[in-house]
Amino acid sequence: MAIKRVLVTGASRGIGRAIALKLAADGWQVAVHFNSAKAEAESLAVELGDQASGIYSANLADPAQATQLWKTVTQDGEVHALVNNAGIYIPVAFTAAEQEFESARKAMFAVNFESPLALIRAAVADFQHLGAGNIVNVASRVGFRGEANASMYAASKAALINLTRSLAVELASKGITISGIAPGWVATSMARDGMQDRLPSILETIPLGRMASPEDCAEVTAFLLKPEAKYLSGVVVDINGASYFH
Secondary structure, three states: OOOEEEEEOOOOOHHHHHHHHHHHHOOEEEEEEEOOOHHHHHHHHHHHHHHEEEEEEOOOOOHHHHHHHHHHHHHOOOOOEEEEOOOOOOOOOOOOOHHHHHHHHHHHHHHHHHHHHHHHHHHHHHHHHHOOEEEEEEOOHHHOOOOOOOHHHHHHHHHHHHHHHHHHHHHHHHOEEEEEEEEOOEOOHHHHOOOHHHHHHHHHOOOOOOOEOHHHHHHHHHHHOOHHHHHHOOOEEEEOOOOOOO
16 A cells, blocks of 8 residues: 655644544554644654654744745655645734734734645645645635634635635646635634633534534545545535534
């Protein structure tokens, strides 16, 4: 069986960690990216065992570091798939002061769109030589719907969603597939911060009565990376417990 290697960004915590563990269980060699959570990344690598394929640090608030990340990872061996999971959410009112608004906008677009774009550009250049490749982008339900104080987060994720769709068309003839997932509320530490008081009202909006788990997101991501899912190129799968349709 040929060795399959995948780079998962933001793999040290939450959804990224669950994706890394699931892909390792499916036989992938996993290159673990982290920004600041080095201890968590090292702990994950230990848990991955023989399926760990390096730990790599990069601050994706700087898209130039995303390009360098890909170069560094591929210096250690071919990469056959990319999961753009790293993302940030900064709540900011559209009417906020200019400095606050611009700071949040630039940060979210850099991490949520520009760095994934840079990684995809680098990956596609290599995948063309391999004659195949697979990319999964982690977007958000908010990329399909409006939410107060999240206009720039929503815009960055909508950009990622439509990049996914467009590239699926453009890259199909090159043997490269690209798809995504769009989680709603996910029970990660990032999502839980400061929202315990809102939990009952949030659950009322989810017919299945619970938030998604990181493992829910990982299962769908892993399926999209399977050869059996190749014909799904271009889809962005909703993971929201029947809370939103479009």
